[in-house]
Amino acid sequence: MLALLRMNVDDAIDALISVAHSIFPEESQDVNNKERNSKVLKEAIEDLLQTRGVPLNAKMYEKDRPETRCKVFVRSLYNLFPKFRSH
Amino acid sequence: MYAASADNVRHPQPFRAYPIRGLSVNATIVEAICATMSIPSHFLAVKIGRIQRRFVGGPLGANNPTAELLKEAENAFGNEKRLVQIVSIGCGVPPALSVEALISESGAGRLLREIPTECETIAKDLGTRLINVDAYLRLSVEKEIGQIEMTNWASLEEIETHTACYVETPAVIRALERSLKRLKERVGTVTVAQLSKCITCDHTVVPNSS
Numbered sequence: 505m506l507a508l509l510r511m512n513v514d515d516a517i518d519a520l521i522s523v524a525h526s527i528f529p530e531e532s533q534d535v536n537n538k539e540r541n542s543k544v545l546k547e548a549i550e551d552l553l554q555t556r557g558v559p560l561n562a563k564m565y566e567k568d569r570p571e572t573r574c575k576v577f578v579r580s581l582y583n584l585f586p587k588f589r590s591h
Numbered sequence: 592m593y594a595a596s597a598d599n600v601r602h603p604q605p606f607r608a609y610p611i612r613g614l615s616v617n618a619t620i621v622e623a624i625c626a627t628m629s630i631p632s633h634f635l636a637v638k639i640g641r642i643q644r645r646f647v648g649g650p651l652g653a654n655n656p657t658a659e660l661l662k663e664a665e666n667a668f669g670n671e672k673r674l675v676q677i678v679s680i681g682c683g684v685p686p687a688l689s690v691e692a693l694i695s696e697s698g699a700g701r702l703l704r705e706i707p708t709e710c711e712t713i714a715k716d717l718g719t720r721l722i723n724v725d726a727y728l729r730l731s732v733e734k735e736i737g738q739i740e741m742t743n744w745a746s747l748e749e750i751e752t753h754t755a756c757y758v759e760t761p762a763v764i765r766a767l768e769r770s771l772k773r774l775k776e777r778v779g780t781v782t783v784a785q786l787s788k789c790i791t792c793d794h795t796v797v798p799n800s801s
Contacts, residue, residue, distance in 0.1 A: 507608065532671055536632075536633065539635060541633050546621060549625060556782050561619050564607060577608065577609075578605065578627050
């Protein structure tokens with residue numbers, strides 16, 4: 505949010521709370537519906553990008569995007585041996 | 592922010608907004624954010640890339656990524672680059688938990704307790720190793736922020752109150768002022784290589800950065 509979407513700290517906090525509100529509305533206790541949660545999360549992030557004028561299919565790294573002074577990365581972990589183990 | 596594979600065997604994978612040598616998954620911004628936020632108890636895994644690897648967020652074993660940050664800094668800037676400030680932000684002291692509760696608890700509730708516990712364990716270790724290094728600033732409320740469950744995530748008042756008290760303590764005010772001064776002056780006192788050595792050696796020799 506701070507680097508790629510060029511938001512300031514206060515805007516980023518507000519956006520995070522807004523995303524969380526979308527996924528887990530206070531009146532709903534049905535927070536364990538994974539399909540619904542994933543769908544709403546994706547929509548909320550897409551809304552955020554649209555608000556910031558960023559295309560929905562924008563990549564983390566775009567060769568033609570003007571370089572900013574801020575480099576950002578998020579770390580992920582993936583499965584080394586996903587489904588092919590014989591035991 | 593971190594994501595993890597949906598399965599048990601995990602391997603770190605960064606999503607970067609800048610190029611470096613080597614193979615790297617260039618996810619969309621939406622995919623990357625969703626992956627890091629999709630904790631497995633409440634979200635489906637996010638499929639990314641040509642072979643549709645599945646990622647989830649909130650993994651154990653990948654919180655408090657200070658060491659990973661230094662590796663990225665080395666890749667992006669070189670290990671002789673001087674660092675002005677690393678700011679590490681914690682989420683308070685993890686709630687005390689009995690062994691019985693830890694064994695019986697599962698899912699998101701357990702995750703919410705284990706993540707801060709692991710973050711704080713790493714932070715304490717780093718705090719000891721980097722005690723004389725001004726370039727490392729750790730901010731984390733020094734008291735337990737109540738019992739917070741998934742269903743009462745919206746109760747932010749308590750967190751805000753504790754945080755406000757914490758940042759108004761004299762030691763934290765001094766630390767923040769020193770940090771701000773360093774950021775304004777943009778003078779690095781320690782190199783990426785020196786800091787990496789500090790946090791990976793068994794017998795740490797800490798450079799005096801003051």
